[in-house]
Amino acid sequence: MIRRLLLWDVDGTLVRAGELGAAVFDSALEMVLGMKPTSRVRMSGKTDPQIVQEYLEQMGVEETDERVDAILRGIEVQLAAASADGELAAGGSALPGVGAALRILAADDRVLSTLVTGNVAPNAFLKVAAFGLDQWLDLEVGAYGSDDADRNRLVPIAVTRVASARGVLLDPTDVWVIGDTPRDLECARAAGSRCLLVGTGRYSSEELAPLGADAVFDDLSNVDAVVNLLAGDL
Numbered sequence: 001m002i003r004r005l006l007l008w009d010v011d012g013t014l015v016r017a018g019e020l021g022a023a024v025f026d027s028a029l030e031m032v033l034g035m036k037p038t039s040r041v042r043m044s045g046k047t048d049p050q051i052v053q054e055y056l057e058q059m060g061v062e063e064t065d066e067r068v069d070a071i072l073r074g075i076e077v078q079l080a081a082a083s084a085d086g087e088l089a090a091g092g093s094a095l096p097g098v099g100a101a102l103r104i105l106a107a108d109d110r111v112l113s114t115l116v117t118g119n120v121a122p123n124a125f126l127k128v129a130a131f132g133l134d135q136w137l138d139l140e141v142g143a144y145g146s147d148d149a150d151r152n153r154l155v156p157i158a159v160t161r162v163a164s165a166r167g168v169l170l171d172p173t174d175v176w177v178i179g180d181t182p183r184d185l186e187c188a189r190a191a192g193s194r195c196l197l198v199g200t201g202r203y204s205s206e207e208l209a210p211l212g213a214d215a216v217f218d219d220l221s222n223v224d225a226v227v228n229l230l231a232g233d234l
């Protein structure tokens with residue numbers, strides 16, 4: 001019986017996609033608009049549609065739904081190609097402890113792990129699959145940038161999917177968000193859920209510590225501590 005839902009962020013938390021994560025936006029923007037951005041927007045903790053909206057504003061291009069959708073399709077095409085080439089797996093990595101922690105938690109049938117990420121769903125799937133992490137995750141019930149541009153709406157989407165697809169109704173306090181930015185904490189709190197922040201993305205654990213998450217770790221390499229925090233009280 002599932003009693004705990006773990007919502008893992010992707011970039012900076014489970015994996016590092018390397019240069020490719022940003023490069024796919026450059027290529028998709030060029031494909032659709034005929035020009036590349038002159039500088040990159042900060043992407044940490046943002047949803048893919050939000051990143052596209054910021055690029056359009058920065059480039060002085062009018063935002064239309066058609067344009068945003070076309071660019072989002074572009075980043076899917078670009079990442080799928082990079083994944084098929086092996087470029088994604090070669091240029092990125094799973095972060096320390098992640099594989100072991102997900103494997104141990106997946107063996108506990110009281111715990112369900114999935115993703116809450118700003119990535120559009122196909123790109124989230126490719127990023128975790130490139131490092132063999134998809135086997136420990138119930139990807140179907142996750143929530144993605146393709147579901148909503150506002151990250152704060154994603155936790156309830158995942159909780160609703162778990163209820164309808166797995167028949168388990170969970171209280172927000174049974175839910176942990178594991179992420180690497182203040183935006184991950186914000187989306188956890190918006191849903192009344194708990195939050196573990198890790199210093200493996202753009203923010204160090206020292207920068208994240210004062211924000212008031214339930215826990216802050218330098219990284220996920222202390223697997224016993226991670227498993228104990230997220231499932232030790234069950």
Ligand SMILES: [Mg+2]
Nearest residue numbers: 009011012180
């Ligand atoms: Mg992240």
